[in-house]
Amino acid sequence: MQNNFPRIYSLSTIGIKQHFNADYLFHPYRTDFSGESGSGKSMIADIIQLILIGSYEFKSATDGNKDRDVKGMLLSTKGKAAARGYVFLNIELKPKQYVVIGAYIESTSNVADMFIIQNGYDWKELTPLNNPIFTKDIIIDGKIDTLSSLCEKIEFARMKVFKRKNYHQILYDNDIVSLDLTKEETLKTYASILRSFSRGKGFKKESENLKKFLFGDDEKDEIKMKYDEEVKNIINDFHEHKRYINEIRLIEEKHVTLKNVLEKSKSYKSAYSEYLTKGYVFWDKLKQTSFKDQQKADKDLLTKNNELNFIEKQLIKLKTDELKELIRLKETVAKSVLQTETDNNIENKFFNIKQDKSAVEKVESWLKINDSRLEKVKEWFSYQLKENNNKKALEAFSTYLIKNNALNDFENSKWLSDFEIEETDFSKRIEGFEKEIAELNSLSKFTDVNNPESLLNWAIENLQFPVSHTIESTLIYFQKYGIVEPPKQNEERYVPFPEDLFNNITTKIKEETELGFWLNLDGVYEYIEHSPTQVLNVSDPTSIVEPLKKLKAGIEDRLSILDYQKQKDQRLKDILYAYSNLTVHIK
Structure with a gap:
């Protein structure tokens, strides 16, 4: 499990023996330094000790290291120039929040100067800083500057030098260290503990300091134990008293609640009893009234049945008289027909003879026209027969269209002038009608300010007028989907919460031109054309109500015309396709 904050995020060195200019990142759980003897492992513990306690109580934890004092950590320089170095820790107070604490060392002194780097001016x-600081941020123009010069040059943060006690007071007040190291005894003990946890000098000799610091003297522990016990008893008594007060308050609340419930129960029973009494009186009166109405209705029904029986008998008598008259007329007609049939037989025989004579004369004329060649007569007859059949088919087709009141529509349509092209273009034209009708229906609903599904109605109540052309075009575009969930089998979209769509809509508009724009719908871009005319660019939305009513009336007229034309074209097609051999007749 990772340690809590604050924690050491990294350790950095500049101009330090065995480490030179380096940044070491610490793992939140554990960081190990390994290497050969003399590689600088124990130097890490000394650097951390120096940063936390300062040079006043600093002692190296390494056995046998004679020159491991503060300035002994510095790299040697050529000539007489003074050596300089920095060691500092990035302390992560919270995730991604850092404060830098460190020490500046010069070869001219064995006293280190303590410094802090933060993001503000309140010391x-x-x-905290948003990013940690590393060696590259401290080395300016490839040189190691003095601490006073560096404090002036750094611009990305605030850096300040502190005396040891002020330094430790700030660390304690900001919870970077948990002990008040401004006290000499605490500082000494804390330094001993740090050395005790390091490999080498101080662990065996000074382990008693660690025990004393961690566990204290026995006499002090006994006094502290008694004090803690008394404090614990007082706290327990306080909590018991508080618990009793809460229980009394709960009992009083329950008493008030039960009293209210009892009063409401009595009130309910009284009201329910009154309700039952009035209900009984009401239904009793209704029963008596219904019984009287039923008696009156039975009497009226009996009267109507008697009248109906009388009428039915009169109708039967009239039908009987009519049948007798029809039988008499039938007998009279039968006698007349018998006489007429004799005369008709003579006329039919004469007519048949006359027809046969005409046929013989017609055949003779055909033979004379075709040089008495029988084959040419047959060809000519076949042609005439075909033409006659075509004429009859055309007459039948025309009669069919007249019967269905479609002759004029057919003669004025493209079905007659170019059947094949019209057969291809018909579906496209119907789709065009349906698309325009859907758009006009959407616009009609949009302009109806009394319709709860109108996005214009929503806009008047929720948007700031005047409305831009872009938002008006978006309102009209999404009106076709509506704000009511459609049946799931339709698989259409809808806009249940327009405020979600229009919230910060200007940030969702991309690549706007004079013709339209792209709208970013959570990664899906939808193209919307600008509406032909803008009507919502007014400060007072009530001023557009009357113009919108006129616009809606115009839309309704146009819808009626389109719907009539679509039905008319579809009806003509259905009539034509219901006729057999349609292509042959039209061609």
């Missing part, structure tokens, strides 16, 4: 309550 009592530190303001």
